[in-house]
Amino acid sequence: MIKIAVCGAAGRMGGRIIAAIKETDGVELSGALDRPGHPMVGQDAGFNAGLGAIGVPISDDLNEVVKGCDVLIDFTTPKVSLKNLEVCAINKKSIVIGSTGFTPEERVLAAELAKEIPVVIAPNMSVGVNVCFKVLADVAKILGEDFDVEIVEAHHKMKKDSPSGTAVRMGEVVANALGRDYNKVANYHREGICGERTHEEIGMQTIRGGDIVGEHTVYFIGMGERVEITHRAHTRDMFSRGSVRAAKWVVNAKPGVWDMQDVLGLR
Numbered sequence: 001m002i003k004i005a006v007c008g009a010a011g012r013m014g015g016r017i018i019a020a021i022k023e024t025d026g027v028e029l030s031g032a033l034d035r036p037g038h039p040m041v042g043q044d045a046g047f048n049a050g051l052g053a054i055g056v057p058i059s060d061d062l063n064e065v066v067k068g069c070d071v072l073i074d075f076t077t078p079k080v081s082l083k084n085l086e087v088c089a090i091n092k093k094s095i096v097i098g099s100t101g102f103t104p105e106e107r108v109l110a111a112e113l114a115k116e117i118p119v120v121i122a123p124n125m126s127v128g129v130n131v132c133f134k135v136l137a138d139v140a141k142i143l144g145e146d147f148d149v150e151i152v153e154a155h156h157k158m159k160k161d162s163p164s165g166t167a168v169r170m171g172e173v174v175a176n177a178l179g180r181d182y183n184k185v186a187n188y189h190r191e192g193i194c195g196e197r198t199h200e201e202i203g204m205q206t207i208r209g210g211d212i213v214g215e216h217t218v219y220f221i222g223m224g225e226r227v228e229i230t231h232r233a234h235t236r237d238m239f240s241r242g243s244v245r246a247a248k249w250v251v252n253a254k255p256g257v258w259d260m261q262d263v264l265g266l267r
Ligand SMILES: NC(=O)C1=CN([C@@H]2O[C@H](COP(=O)(O)OP(=O)(O)OC[C@H]3O[C@@H](n4cnc5c(N)ncnc54)[C@H](O)[C@@H]3O)[C@@H](O)[C@H]2O)C=CC1
Pocket: 007, 008, 009, 010, 011, 012, 013, 014, 033, 034, 035, 036, 038, 075, 076, 077, 080, 097, 098, 099, 100, 101, 122, 123, 124, 125, 126, 161, 239
């Protein structure tokens, strides 16, 4: 039985991940963690998952929770995830990180900390989005230089980072396929007399409102036609099931940073 602990247990994803652990064979919830001072610390973790009491309280003691698990699933913020990664490395435990909004410098730090333990970091744990990542590279290569690329993402009004981690990864996949440097060609701002679109740029637009779970469209826009590749999430459950699948996979992986393409065998 693989012992999984969940960090961010009082959050939107934390509750769904605890529900996914409960429905999955071969795994058990060994601990649940949230930030010191959160009103749900001390409460049973099953309540946020809609399960009733399951006998695992939400703790705020990171070291104790990590020591009691084989793998930590963490959906919080980049800064919290980096701290969790450090504590997992000290204790030789695996970790699955779903948090988004990492800066390039934070990504380098994560890779450094992952030298001793296996780590899955993925901005989107759904099968559908990961198939989109794979297909997008092919579509970009086939359509080539005659098509302009624009990305639009929509999420709920509580989301803190923009653009979404998934939209950034989609931009990186397309930029790599076209031989461009994403950090140089991503355009997050158009306002006023900002001039004509450059050929290489990848425009990124963000919509925030209500309870949208997550929607991403990549537009390949030519003269006279366009191709749109869209993924729409209906619930958070495929993210949470994906994270549990990643947890089962990562405990047998070699040290280093992996992502859902590795977990799903899509490389
Ligand atoms: N990779 C994927 O498939 C997905 C990634 N996400 C990402 O997951 C992250 C969390 O999303 P939500 O659950 O919607 O957010 P949320 O705000 O509902 O949950 C985050 C939880 O982390 C807790 N937290 C904050 N600081 C902490 C600390 N120091 N120690 C322990 N817990 C702490 C908060 O109290 C909160 O309960 C975001 O970065 C989001 O973009 C969300 C959905 C899918």
